[in-house]
Amino acid sequence: MNCAEMREILPAYARDAERSLEARRHLSRCEDCRAELRRYETMLGGLSEMRAQTAGEVPAGLLASLVEIPNRETTIDVMKAHLARNRKVYAGAAAALVGVAGAAVGAVALRSRGRGKSRWAIA
Numbered sequence: 001m002n003c004a005e006m007r008e009i010l011p012a013y014a015r016d017a018e019r020s021l022e023a024r025r026h027l028s029r030c031e032d033c034r035a036e037l038r039r040y041e042t043m044l045g046g047l048s049e050m051r052a053q054t055a056g057e058v059p060a061g062l063l064a065s066l067v068e069i070p071n072r073e074t075t076i077d078v079m080k081a082h083l084a085r086n087r088k089v090y091a092g093a094a095a096a097l098v099g100v101a102g103a104a105v106g107a108v109a110l111r112s113r114g115r116g117k118s119r120w121a122i123a
């Protein structure tokens with residue numbers, strides 16, 4: 001599996017819907033894709049926060065946290081445990097992606113445009 005293939009399944013991976021050995025193997029040796037996964041997880045977390053607020057308002061600090069690329073090392077196991085704990089939240093946030101949060105998603109796409117590799121498969 002290469003980075004382009006990984007990015008295609010990343011949203012599903014973050015929702016724990018796609019956990020192939022190939023994907024896990026790629027993440028274990030690709031820091032770029034791990035960073036992308038963390039950003040996606042941050043976005044999903046931010047969206048569930050947003051859903052609890054008035055529609056159309058971006059929560060304070062959301063964009064900042066999305067733009068910031070975390071430097072800490074995160075193992076696949078830690079991510080899996082985190083996702084397992086938050087599975088419901090992510091499922092809800094994924095539904096919210098389609099509706100309330102178009103503006104925020106657009107902002108994320110703009111922010112990551114410079115990297116040239118980002119591609120969100122949303123909808």
Ligand SMILES: [Zn+2]
Nearest residue numbers: 003006030033
């Ligand atoms: Zn990669």
